[in-house]
Amino acid sequence: MLEIKNLHAYYGGIHALKGVGISVSEGEIVTIIGANGAGKSTLLNAVSGIVRYREGSIFFKGKPLPRLPHLIVKRGIVQVPEGRLIFANLTVKDNLMLGAYLRSDKEGIKRDLEKVYELFPRLKEREKQMAGTLSGGEQQMLAIGRGLMSNPELILLDEPSLGLAPIMVETIFRVIKDIKNLGKTILLVEQNAYKALSTADSAYMLEQGRVVKSGRAADLINDPGVKESYLGVKVNNRS
Amino acid sequence: MNWFYIEGVLILAGINIIAVLGLSLLTGFTGLFSFGHAGFMAIGAYSAVYFGERMGLPFAVSVVAGGLVAGLVSLFIGRLTLKLKGDYFCIATLGFGEAIRLVLDNVQVFGGARGWPGIPLKVDLVTVTIFNIVGILFLMFLINSRHGRSMIAVREEELAAKVIGIDTYRYKVISLFISAVYAGIAGGLLGYYLTFLQPKLFGLQKSTEYTIMVIFGGIGSISGSVLAAFILTVLPEMLRSFAVWRFVIYGAAVIFIMIARPQGLMGGKEITLKGIAGILGIPGRNRKTARSGEV
Numbered sequence: 028m029l030e031i032k033n034l035h036a037y038y039g040g041i042h043a044l045k046g047v048g049i050s051v052s053e054g055e056i057v058t059i060i061g062a063n064g065a066g067k068s069t070l071l072n073a074v075s076g077i078v079r080y081r082e083g084s085i086f087f088k089g090k091p092l093p094r095l096p097h098l099i100v101k102r103g104i105v106q107v108p109e110g111r112l113i114f115a116n117l118t119v120k121d122n123l124m125l126g127a128y129l130r131s132d133k134e135g136i137k138r139d140l141e142k143v144y145e146l147f148p149r150l151k152e153r154e155k156q157m158a159g160t161l162s163g164g165e166q167q168m169l170a171i172g173r174g175l176m177s178n179p180e181l182i183l184l185d186e187p188s189l190g191l192a193p194i195m196v197e198t199i200f201r202v203i204k205d206i207k208n209l210g211k212t213i214l215l216v217e218q219n220a221y222k223a224l225s226t227a228d229s230a231y232m233l234e235q236g237r238v239v240k241s242g243r244a245a246d247l248i249n250d251p252g253v254k255e256s257y258l259g260v261k262v263n264n265r266s
Numbered sequence: 267m268n269w270f271y272i273e274g275v276l277i278l279a280g281i282n283i284i285a286v287l288g289l290s291l292l293t294g295f296t297g298l299f300s301f302g303h304a305g306f307m308a309i310g311a312y313s314a315v316y317f318g319e320r321m322g323l324p325f326a327v328s329v330v331a332g333g334l335v336a337g338l339v340s341l342f343i344g345r346l347t348l349k350l351k352g353d354y355f356c357i358a359t360l361g362f363g364e365a366i367r368l369v370l371d372n373v374q375v376f377g378g379a380r381g382w383p384g385i386p387l388k389v390d391l392v393t394v395t396i397f398n399i400v401g402i403l404f405l406m407f408l409i410n411s412r413h414g415r416s417m418i419a420v421r422e423e424e425l426a427a428k429v430i431g432i433d434t435y436r437y438k439v440i441s442l443f444i445s446a447v448y449a450g451i452a453g454g455l456l457g458y459y460l461t462f463l464q465p466k467l468f469g470l471q472k473s474t475e476y477t478i479m480v481i482f483g484g485i486g487s488i489s490g491s492v493l494a495a496f497i498l499t500v501l502p503e504m505l506r507s508f509a510v511w512r513f514v515i516y517g518a519a520v521i522f523i524m525i526a527r528p529q530g531l532m533g534g535k536e537i538t539l540k541g542i543a544g545i546l547g548i549p550g551r552n553r554k555t556a557r558s559g560e561v
Contacts, residue, residue: 075429100431112426114419116486116534125419128412129431170426177431 028053028212029074029104029181034083036066036073043069044080045236051181051214056207058215058223058244060257061233067216068109070233071183074214075099075106087181101129105177109185109216111170115159119150122158122169126176135178142209143172146202164195171202181212188219200226220257224248232257273391279499280394281455283492284401286479288448290491293480295409296441297421298348299356301473302363303449308468309366310336310450311457312376315385318458325388329397329454336450337443344442348435363473370465381464382457389459397455401448405488408444417441418486478520484530489537494530 029051036044044066051057059067072078074085076096085092093099105126114122123143127136144151147168153161158169167187174182184203188196200222207213217223224230224244232240232253240247247253254260285307292298314332317323323331347358371379408414419427420434420441427434457463475498483494501519505512527533535541 077425077428095433096428097431097433100429105431106429108426108429112423114422114426116422117415117418121415125415125427125432126430128416173430 028088029214030084030086031070031074032084032086034070034073034080034085036069036078036080038069043236044073046083047233047236047238048083049231049238049241051212053180053212054207054210055228056203056213056215056226058217058227058230059233060217060220060223060230060253062256063218064235065233066236067233068185069236071106071185071214071216075104075183077106097129100177100179103178103180104183105174105179105181106183107170107174107185107187109189111163111166113158113161113166113169113173115157117158118155119158119161119169120154122173123150123176126173127178129177136176139176139178143175146175146205147172164191164198167191167195167199168202171199171206175206175211179211181214182206184213184215186216186218188217188222196222220253221248224253275500275503277389277391277394277459279496280391280398281389281452281459282476282479282499283398283495284455285449285452286476286483286491286495287401287405287488288445288452289476290445290480290483290488291405291408291417291448292441292445293477294484294486294491295414295421296417296438297352297424298438298441299352299477300359300442300445301356301470301477302359302361302366303445303476304468304470304472305359305363305366306336306340306446306449307453307456307472308370308465309339309453310447311453311463311468312370312382313450314454315382315457315463316376318388319385325458329451329458332454333447333450336453337447340442340446341439344439348438348442360470360473363468364470367465367468370468377463379465381462381466383462385457385461385463387458387461389455394455394459397451401451402488402492409488413437413440421486482520482523482530484532484534486534487530487532487536490530490532490535493532493537497531 032048034044034047047066047070059070061067069078073080076094076099079094087102087104092102114125123140127139130136149165150168150172153165158166161169171187187199191199196219203213203215203226215223215227224247227244229242230244230247231238232247240250240253285303289300289303292300310332313335314329317328317331318325343362347355350358370376376382416427416432417437419432420437424434479494479498480491482498483490502512502516505515508515
């Protein structure tokens with residue numbers, strides 16, 4: 028569904044992505060793990076048009092992806108940005124409705140709003156509250172809900188568990204699976220490698236702007252190198 | 267105090283309200299600071315008077331056309347500068363405002379620095395009031411529309427607005443355009459009220475004054491902007507008896523109020539009928555949700 032080939036991106040003089048290639052198949056959860064500064068977020072931002080890439084190509088459903096954010100959303104890719112970035116001085120409902128900004132099918136919007144409220148009953152309760160008054164976890168729910176409101180085919184989730192209490196992390200990952208069951212494809216960037224790998228179907232490991240490992244998530248979770256670097260497990264007899 | 271004087275102050279307040287409404291859309295709702303709005307005002311003023319006096323268009327048409335000329339210039343300026351981030355845009359507008367003033371200072375067709383005298387008086391309280399009502403209604407309509415919400419989204423979190431598919435650049439351009447039209451119309455009215463135009467009227471001080479009014483009234487509040495423009499126009503007049511100390515007291519008053527109410531007079535809320543009913547103790551349904559809410 029999404030094919031990224033040989034992607035190069037720079038921040039000024041810093042070469043953040045050095046020829047990254049990944050592919051995401053429809054209906055899968057694909058996760059990208061890696062240390063801080065590995066280029067995970069840059070990769071997502073390149074897909075959603077926030078960061079410009081200099082070389083390489085991104086194809087979505089067989090066609091090249093446009094480079095402007097709003098055109099990308101129109102094609103069916105939405106990002107749930109890191110740090111949530113909700114509209115603090117608007118109500119929860121206004122936040123969600125802004126997510127449906129590019130749509131004009133009233134019926135569909137209504138249906139998706141119901142769906143979001145089903146996934147996150149908390150948001151329904153707080154519908155009229157200012158989004159800034161929500162707790163961190165609720166804000167993350169809102170950010171995901173806002174993304175869903177654009178009725179995307181592919182959702183880019185950037186560190187959804189960042190700064191959340193363990194119980195809330197559980198909830199968010201449960202919801203990520205629920206969203207997959209709605210028929211959406213998910214590209215997930217996470218620090219929490221264990222959670223990410225146990226939720227995802229396949230995975231890529233980034234290091235300093237390069238893909239260093241990739242495969243089925245279930246295989247990567249047992250990979251000694253991954254275990255040592257990201258899961259905090261000391262492996263004695265490394266092969 | 268005679269009526270002529272009071273009417274004059276009210277007319278000036280009305281003209282300021284129009285300019286501040288426009289700036290309020292840009293600064294209060296879209297989150298872009300401009301220190302060049304006096305420039306748009308000058309363009310509107312000179313164009314309106316040109317259309318009216320040299321080309322013989324009717325008064326209302328020439329004022330609105332003057333506003334549109336200011337809007338067109340803003341499209342050009344916006345294309346060049348709106349890709350800049352916050353502070354840089356602000357500095358660019360400052361340069362623009364000053365440039366317009368200096369150009370007018372040197373263009374002899376419009377009288378240069380000596381000014382443009384002999385403009386007929388065509389503005390009275392009724393005219394200004396009509397322009398105000400239309401201006402306020404249009405802005406209220408805009409803010410409560412889908413487009414208004416998108417502009418607020420740009421102010422709140424530009425990156426997030428981008429990733430949910432809002433063309434943030436386009437909304438900034440639209441917001442700047444509308445606010446320049448408002449400024450231009452205010453300029454035209456000012457010309458036809460003062461009966462005299464001079465580039466000096468549209469200096470940096472004027473731009474600053476309007477920005478102060480928007481912030482004083484509260485970012486993101488139409489009623490706050492109206493209230494602030496009115497108060498800050500009338501206040502210096504009421505302080506006339508203090509002679510040279512007038513602007514010291516004016517400045518101190520602004521500082522005092524900003525310390526006491528950093529969120530501005532209205533702080534993002536609006537004056538609504540429901541709200542008034544609430545203050546007067548008339549029970550109403552669901553008073554808590556009376557628009558914009560807490561900031």
